[in-house]
Amino acid sequence: MNVRVKPVRWQGSDEAIRAVQVAFDVEEAVLEAVRTAAFEQHVSTSDQIRQLLGLATTSKPKRPRLTVSLSGADYEFLARRYGLAADDRLAIKERATRDLIAFASGGKKGAGAGKPGRK
Known part of the structure; x- marks a missing residue:
């Protein structure tokens, strides 16, 4: 069996590939509060949720899009x-x-x- 080695730039993606997206079914007021807080802090909604839950967020700046x-x-x-x-x-x-x-x-x-x- 021929096992190929991943390029160095791909090796950091293993953990992201295993990540699972979670959707929270909440009232409109909760959605609005989280989105507003994210907007005011200039972070993504996902990063705002991670901060609220006490999870780590990436410190590298993302390109705005x-x-x-x-x-x-x-x-x-x-x-x-x-x-x-x-x-x-x-x-x-x-x-x-x-x-x-x-x-x-x-x-x-x-x-x-x-x-x-x-x-």
């Missing part, structure tokens, strides 16, 4: 909105990033405009 899951239909909608090809996901991401930046700058452009609605 927002995430959203996009389906094929979402990409098609955004492609039409931006006048791009649906398979040009990088260009769609770049245009969406500009919309988010405009929103944060007070331009609120595209904030809900033309949204396909909730599913």
